[in-house]
Structure formats: structure tokens, C-alpha cells
Amino acid sequence: MKLKDFSNWLDKLLDPKSFKDYCVDGLCIEANDQVTKVVTGVSFRDRLIDAAIEEKADCILVHHPNGFWKNEDRIPVGHYGERLRRMFQNGISLYGYHLPLDGHMDIGNNALIAKAMGLSVVDGFMFEGEKPVAVIAEFDTCVSKEEFLACAEKAFEHGVQNALLYGSNQIHRVAICSGSGASGIEEALDLGCDAFITGEIKEAVPITCEELKFNLIHCGHHRTEIFGVRALADKIQNELHIPAKFVDLDNPI
Known part of the structure; x- marks a missing residue:
């Protein structure tokens, strides 16, 4: 070609x-x-x-x-x-x-993470330009924190690096942004999410999750992409x- x-x-x-x-x-x-x-x-x-x-x-x-x-x-x-x-x-x-390969709704990192987790994509968020790079996805029914972690361990070959589980024990609506995407935490909260999946976090993120009573897991920048x-x-x-x-x-x- x-x-x-x-x-x-x-x-x-x-x-x-x-x-x-x-x-x-x-x-x-x-x-x-x-x-x-x-x-x-x-x-x-x-x-x-x-x-x-x-x-x-x-x-x-x-x-x-x-x-x-x-x-x-x-x-x-x-x-x-x-x-x-x-x-x-x-x-x-x-x-x-x-970013085009993060936000693609068919072969993008975030849509495929949702699929691997057994979630259905319902919306996009974290716009960069005209399109979102992250997704909002939902489980068919609420799952516990333990079930949520089990899904992640199955989806990611190397599992979860850190689980910051300060939020609700009933997880239904999940924000996903691969790589270094934790800057979207507050937007995800505003959109009614119970948890956030990302790759890499900064020092302040555990404090933010604790103080805002939110669930977040990160699984590696490379490994989410x-x-x-x-x-x-x-x-x-x-x-x-x-x-x-x-x-x-x-x-x-």
C-alpha cells in the first residue's frame, strides 16, 4: 500500500x-x-x-x-x-x-478497557478539542469493591498497582482514562461516577480520593495503553x- x-x-x-x-x-x-x-x-x-x-x-x-x-x-x-x-x-x-487513540470509541484504549472490565460505554468526558479522550461506562448491576477489583485483575495482565478505595461500596458508574488521566477525578465525580480507572497518578491523588471519598485504581501508564x-x-x-x-x-x- x-x-x-x-x-x-x-x-x-x-x-x-x-x-x-x-x-x-x-x-x-x-x-x-x-x-x-x-x-x-x-x-x-x-x-x-x-x-x-x-x-x-x-x-x-x-x-x-x-x-x-x-x-x-x-x-x-x-x-x-x-x-x-x-x-x-x-x-x-x-x-x-x-489522544486520538485514547478517545476512539471502537479501538481506543478507554473503550477497550471498559469492554475488558465488562462495562458498557455510555458517554465520553475530558474533552481535548472537539472530542473526549476518556469514557464513562457502567456495569449492568452494581458491584462491590471486591468484585470491581476482581474485574480489574482479570482485565489487566499485571493487575492493579494501587487501589484507593475510599468511596461507596456499590460501584455502578465508572470513569476511565488511561495513562496519566487522574486530573479528571473531579469531573468524574460531577458526572456521578463511583470509581475511576487510570494508569499513573501523582502524589496528591491519594489525598484527593480520601478527602472526596472516592474510589480509584491505577494499573500502570503503559499497561493501560x-x-x-x-x-x-x-x-x-x-x-x-x-x-x-x-x-x-x-x-x-
Whole structure:
């Protein structure tokens, strides 16, 4: 498939122009004019380049386009220059899709976390631009805190990192924002949520949960964001018939 056609397909699917993001969303490195095999991963890093070379892929697609965030120094020297050199020498193009791959209601991280938890998405929240990046989802019937944790342990391969369970024992309505999404706690409370699922938290979050009597679990920034790039690899393979493979290079944070 021609690279420009692949770009158009991705942009139509993920609609990056509707999001106000703080990194490049779309093509970051154009090292080839064709796409014949794709590797997807959470973050652009040396070992993902190694995997792409081993797989003989000519395209990498990531959620975190490290090196292409706003305000980063993009002068191609040092380690960053070495990465670019390897990509061009091996004819590997790079795409990054950040918030669009959180908020997508079919293959987005948050919608897929809800599905894995046995929840049904009912709304979006935490708007960044024209679209939300997080979801509100509900259980068919209320569950206890213990049942809620059991669902999370099943949904996430590495389980729950911390459970801050200061709120109601009856959990029905759940806010989900993968990655570092705990800034949405107060909005989730205003929307009537009983609990919040996210990836990574800051020091003040346990205090906020205690004082606002709220339930929150976090399961790892990387580990809550494998869902979108994994689903996207399947979609590329099934719909475009281009070989695509998700490579999980775990990061405990």
C-alpha cells in the first residue's frame, strides 16, 4: 500500500484534527513510500526499532511518539539522531497517534478497557478539542469493591498497582482514562461516577480520593495503553490485509 494512502486511512479512522494534542498525530518519519508490514507498540524506543528490523517491517505505529512531543528539541544529533539514522537506513516510517487513540470509541484504549472490565460505554468526558479522550461506562448491576477489583485483575495482565478505595461500596458508574488521566477525578465525580480507572497518578491523588471519598485504581501508564495499538494492529491486518504485529515492551510505570 502506498504510504500516502495508509496515512489517509489512519487519519480518517482516528480523526486527529478533532483533538487538541501536545505531540505529532500522524506521520512523524517518512522513510519509505510504501507500507508492506507494520509493527505497533506503546512507545517509540530503541527496542521497538530492533523489533521492526527483525520483523522486516517498513512502518512503526506508536501511541507515544517519543522525540516528537511539543517543545522537544528535534535537532537530529546524539541519541535522537542515531534513532533517525536507523529508521532511514532501514526504510522504516513512523506514525504516532496519542489522544486520538485514547478517545476512539471502537479501538481506543478507554473503550477497550471498559469492554475488558465488562462495562458498557455510555458517554465520553475530558474533552481535548472537539472530542473526549476518556469514557464513562457502567456495569449492568452494581458491584462491590471486591468484585470491581476482581474485574480489574482479570482485565489487566499485571493487575492493579494501587487501589484507593475510599468511596461507596456499590460501584455502578465508572470513569476511565488511561495513562496519566487522574486530573479528571473531579469531573468524574460531577458526572456521578463511583470509581475511576487510570494508569499513573501523582502524589496528591491519594489525598484527593480520601478527602472526596472516592474510589480509584491505577494499573500502570503503559499497561493501560496497550489496548489501542494492539487493536489497531488487528484492524490493519483484517481490513487492509497488511501484515501487522503488536510488540509489547513492558514498562512498569
